[in-house]
Amino acid sequence: MELPPEKQIIFDRMLAQIRQAFNQNCFMPLDTPILELSEVLLAKSGGEIDKEVYHFSKGDTDVCMRYDLTVPLARYVAMNSESISFPFKRYQIGKVFRGERAQKGRFREFYQCDADIIGHDTLSVAADAECISLAQQIFQKLNLDILIQVSNRNILFGYIEDLGYAHETAAILTILDKINKIGIDNAKQSLLTLQVSAQATEKLINMVLLNGRFEDILTQLSQLSQNETFSKGLTDLKELFAYFVAMGMPEEKYVLNVGIIRGQNYYTGTIFETIVPAHPEFGTVCAGGRYDNLATYFTDKKLPGVGMSIGFTRLFDLLDSQNMLGNYPLSQTELVIIPLGETVAHSFELASFFKQNQIKCEVNYDARSFKAKMRDANKKQIPFVMIVGEDEMKSQKYSLKNMRTSDQISESLDTCLQYIQASMNNEISH
Amino acid sequence: MELPPEKQIIFDRMLAQIRQAFNQNCFMPLDTPILELSEVLLAKSGGEIDKEVYHFSKGDTDVCMRYDLTVPLARYVAMNSESISFPFKRYQIGKVFRGERAQKGRFREFYQCDADIIGHDTLSVAADAECISLAQQIFQKLNLDILIQVSNRNILFGYIEDLGYAHETAAILTILDKINKIGIDNAKQSLLTLQVSAQATEKLINMVLLNGRFEDILTQLSQLSQNETFSKGLTDLKELFAYFVAMGMPEEKYVLNVGIIRGQNYYTGTIFETIVPAHPEFGTVCAGGRYDNLATYFTDKKLPGVGMSIGFTRLFDLLDSQNMLGNYPLSQTELVIIPLGETVAHSFELASFFKQNQIKCEVNYDARSFKAKMRDANKKQIPFVMIVGEDEMKSQKYSLKNMRTSDQISESLDTCLQYIQASMNNEISH
Numbered sequence: 001m002e003l004p005p006e007k008q009i010i011f012d013r014m015l016a017q018i019r020q021a022f023n024q025n026c027f028m029p030l031d032t033p034i035l036e037l038s039e040v041l042l043a044k045s046g047g048e049i050d051k052e053v054y055h056f057s058k059g060d061t062d063v064c065m066r067y068d069l070t071v072p073l074a075r076y077v078a079m080n081s082e083s084i085s086f087p088f089k090r091y092q093i094g095k096v097f098r099g100e101r102a103q104k105g106r107f108r109e110f111y112q113c114d115a116d117i118i119g120h121d122t123l124s125v126a127a128d129a130e131c132i133s134l135a136q137q138i139f140q141k142l143n144l145d146i147l148i149q150v151s152n153r154n155i156l157f158g159y160i161e162d163l164g165y166a167h168e169t170a171a172i173l174t175i176l177d178k179i180n181k182i183g184i185d186n187a188k189q190s191l192l193t194l195q196v197s198a199q200a201t202e203k204l205i206n207m208v209l210l211n212g213r214f215e216d217i218l219t220q221l222s223q224l225s226q227n228e229t230f231s232k233g234l235t236d237l238k239e240l241f242a243y244f245v246a247m248g249m250p251e252e253k254y255v256l257n258v259g260i261i262r263g264q265n266y267y268t269g270t271i272f273e274t275i276v277p278a279h280p281e282f283g284t285v286c287a288g289g290r291y292d293n294l295a296t297y298f299t300d301k302k303l304p305g306v307g308m309s310i311g312f313t314r315l316f317d318l319l320d321s322q323n324m325l326g327n328y329p330l331s332q333t334e335l336v337i338i339p340l341g342e343t344v345a346h347s348f349e350l351a352s353f354f355k356q357n358q359i360k361c362e363v364n365y366d367a368r369s370f371k372a373k374m375r376d377a378n379k380k381q382i383p384f385v386m387i388v389g390e391d392e393m394k395s396q397k398y399s400l401k402n403m404r405t406s407d408q409i410s411e412s413l414d415t416c417l418q419y420i421q422a423s424m425n426n427e428i429s430h
Numbered sequence: 431m432e433l434p435p436e437k438q439i440i441f442d443r444m445l446a447q448i449r450q451a452f453n454q455n456c457f458m459p460l461d462t463p464i465l466e467l468s469e470v471l472l473a474k475s476g477g478e479i480d481k482e483v484y485h486f487s488k489g490d491t492d493v494c495m496r497y498d499l500t501v502p503l504a505r506y507v508a509m510n511s512e513s514i515s516f517p518f519k520r521y522q523i524g525k526v527f528r529g530e531r532a533q534k535g536r537f538r539e540f541y542q543c544d545a546d547i548i549g550h551d552t553l554s555v556a557a558d559a560e561c562i563s564l565a566q567q568i569f570q571k572l573n574l575d576i577l578i579q580v581s582n583r584n585i586l587f588g589y590i591e592d593l594g595y596a597h598e599t600a601a602i603l604t605i606l607d608k609i610n611k612i613g614i615d616n617a618k619q620s621l622l623t624l625q626v627s628a629q630a631t632e633k634l635i636n637m638v639l640l641n642g643r644f645e646d647i648l649t650q651l652s653q654l655s656q657n658e659t660f661s662k663g664l665t666d667l668k669e670l671f672a673y674f675v676a677m678g679m680p681e682e683k684y685v686l687n688v689g690i691i692r693g694q695n696y697y698t699g700t701i702f703e704t705i706v707p708a709h710p711e712f713g714t715v716c717a718g719g720r721y722d723n724l725a726t727y728f729t730d731k732k733l734p735g736v737g738m739s740i741g742f743t744r745l746f747d748l749l750d751s752q753n754m755l756g757n758y759p760l761s762q763t764e765l766v767i768i769p770l771g772e773t774v775a776h777s778f779e780l781a782s783f784f785k786q787n788q789i790k791c792e793v794n795y796d797a798r799s800f801k802a803k804m805r806d807a808n809k810k811q812i813p814f815v816m817i818v819g820e821d822e823m824k825s826q827k828y829s830l831k832n833m834r835t836s837d838q839i840s841e842s843l844d845t846c847l848q849y850i851q852a853s854m855n856n857e858i859s860h
Contacts, residue, residue, distance in 0.1 A: 001463075002461070002462055002463060002506070003461065004510070004513070005458030005459055005460055005520060006458070008458070008459040008460060008461055009458070009459060011461070012449075012459055019442075023762060023790070024785060024790055025785070025790075025792070026761070026762060026763045026790055026791070026792035028435030028436070028438070028439070028761065028762065029435055029438040029439060029442055030435055030438060031432070031433065031438055031441070032432055033431075033432060033538075033539055034464070034525060034527075034539055035484075035527070035538065035539060054465075054486070054488060056484070056486035058484060058529045059529070076432070080434070083434070085760075085806055085809070085810070086796070087796055089792075090435060095464060097464075097465070099488045099489070108463075108465065109463055109464055109465060119796070121797075122797050124774070124795045124796070124797070126774055126778070126793065126795040127795070129778070242775050243774070243775055243778055245775075246775035246776065246778040246779045246782075247778045247779070247781075247782055248779070248782045330515075331456070331458070332453060332456060332458065333456045344554070344556055344673070345672050345673055345675075345676035346676065348556070348559070348673055348676040348677045349676045349677070349678070351677075352676075352677055352678045355454060355455070360453070360454055360455075360456055361456070362455070362456040362519075363556065365554045365556040365557070366516070366517055366549070366554070367551075367552050367554070376515055379515070380515070
């Protein structure tokens with residue numbers, strides 16, 4: 001993705017809002033390198049190189065480009081665990097790289113916005129609530145109407161155990177994860193093929209269809225199983241819900257949906273996926289969850305964590321494709337000064353004055369004709385144009401044109417400034 | 431470079447100030463990819479790979495990591511020249527990559543902040559003034575006392591021609607560029623060895639020692655040569671100076687120093703280097719200049735440009751090494767709430783209230799002891815701590831401690847907020 005500057009402005013503005021939400025919630029920024037030693041990035045896979053990973057040698061060094069922000073976090077925390085004070089709340093906004101993805105909506109390099117809370121030995125469910133609330137706050141800032149679907153993996157783990165199919169957990173989860181794609185009947189058939197009894201199949205399907213207000217689903221779950229793992233999941237969900245309420249999370253922004261699975265084996269407790277209900281085709285725009293141990297490959301310390309991640313480049317692309325970025329001008333210039341004759345230097349004097357007064361002002365000193373410059377200002381939707389000829393320079397009365405209303409005044413510099421400020425304030429208040 | 435989060439905060443804040451200066455001056459953001467096709471990045475060198483460039487294949491694609499932001503800009507402008515309205519003012523803040531540089535103060539991946547103005551066919555010297563003024567505004571924002579040394583390459587080009595040594599221009603410039611390293615006597619000796627006459631050698635050395643206020647040096651230069659190239663350089667410098675004055679550039683921030691050369695053959699007119707007079711060992715912290723043609727390798731269009739570039743990672747490292755980053759706390763948290771007993775959820779309620787009132791507030795729900803949490807708040811220099819026990823929850827009077835003054839109050843939530851706001855305002859006004 002390479003945006004034209006006028007869209008890049010919006011992209012940057014949205015990233016700044018995300019950064020602001022991270023900062024307001026007291027997460028600390030981290031900026032790990034893009035290149036890491038292969039032995040670090042490939043530790044998890046035992047050195048095996050996923051075909052998506054950019055991997056190469058430079059001199060004696062075997063390096064990879066990061067493909068996520070979590071492995072670098074694990075390496076950082078393991079390396080600095082003596083000086084870090086836990087729980088460690090860090091965020092990182094940066095590009096990650098995955099090769100061979102050249103399809104529409106998939107990018108070879110894309111921005112990811114991650115926030116994680118890492119504990120030492122233990123970490124309260126309060127941290128899970130913080131990450132989910134953070135996601136909610138971000139989308140509120142971005143003015144995007146989302147729904148956060150929350151679950152806890154131990155619910156399904158425990159229930160499968162309870163039904164006597166613990167040995168088939170992975171296979172069962174894989175089937176249940178596909179239910180939206182393949183449909184209920186096919187899922188049932190797959191479970192039966194797996195030698196799951198008809199009764200257990202029915203129960204499992206009913207379980208993953210549980211989806212609704214926390215209070216309602218928690219009540220229904222309470223009656224389903226006494227299994228220890230299941231109960232642990234239930235207790236955590238109840239605690240999580242209490243924190244949501246205390247944090248003032250808007251009730252319509254989250255549901256308990258036992259059907260979300262989050263494919264990776266990585267997660268061990270709370271999981272969540274954020275969707276845009278008006279655009280189901282967007283899929284998951286933000287996701288995350290709880291993991292037992294961040295940095296097994298780098299340290300013996302037990303570092304439980306919970307995180308959230310937004311694939312921002314993809315999200316921006318989706319919003320753009322649906323014309324959901326709002327209106328934007330082709331320029332951020334608020335006032336352009338057009339010099340006529342030998343008035344470029346004088347125009348710079350005026351521009352300094354406006355810039356000191358927080359107006360984004362530039363001088364169009366280009367060699368083109370006056371007409372071409374007016375056309376350009378119009379095309380870029382620059383709201384104000386000031387024309388500075390030699391007469392204006394002498395009389396110190398300047399022609400200012402309001403491009404939206406076509407009003408034109410000829411006034412002193414101070415009056416022109418006041419006119420611009422008043423119009424801009426007026427615009428904001430409407 | 432991998433900064434601890436408390437330093438990363440300052441790094442990010444400084445980058446935000448630079449971005450703000452770019453935006454205020456109506457430059458537009460661009461964010462080109464980090465990976466480019468090798469045929470693009472290596473076009474300039476005719477496909478030859480500098481040993482510093484990270485270069486590899488992925489599938490059928492031969493790619494490089496960008497080593498500067500200028501070649502990608504050239505590619506972008508050439509690709510989009512039909513839709514761009516010139517002069518095109520773009521900035522880019524991003525990482526660039528150069529291998530085999532693992533010395534102190536040199537980084538394999540580092541942030542560069544570039545701003546360029548690209549014209550079509552022609553570009554006024556006013557653009558040069560804009561870039562230099564932009565550099566001055568940035569360092570003013572960063573509160574760093576700098577001096578911008580300006581020259582024009584045509585001065586030396588023309589003078590060498592005038593003295594009859596046009597055929598040795600490159601060799602002469604190489605010698606003059608080293609004068610600070612090797613000293614005047616050695617430079618003279620090298621020129622004589624090059625068969626430059628004793629008289630011409632004297633003149634050349636005197637020329638590059640010209641360094642001072644624009645007005646003074648311009649007057650001295652006026653008398654030195656009638657050569658056409660020289661005169662073009664002089665005229666441009668005079669025009670540049672007039673713009674500096676019009677823009678209100680502080681007089682003590684810039685000098686005309688004929689001795690700056692800027693090694694690369696790239697520049698063709700105005701050149702400048704920014705130094706920190708109190709720290710000559712920093713060398714050049716920002717540099718730039720005018721080039722005749724941005725995108726020769728990608729288009730037939732004539733695209734003259736002028737730019738400025740800050741090697742930001744290196745600058746930050748230098749400031750850090752000299753303890754010039756100012757004081758900074760280990761955290762950005764302004765208020766930490768410490769729950770005692772079953773008050774975590776209630777503490778989140780209070781935290782939401784403070785966050786809504788723009789206080790950066792977090793709840794320390796960690797399993798550690800109260801004492802450990804107070805020690806942690808103290809170590810991180812968090813200015814306010816609120817203690818929420820079950821009694822406080824019932825009475826709705828909360829203990830708030832001002833960690834700087836050790837004052838402690840026990841008041842309602844509103845009063846606590848007012849106390850914090852008043853203390854923070856008080857701090858800012860001092």
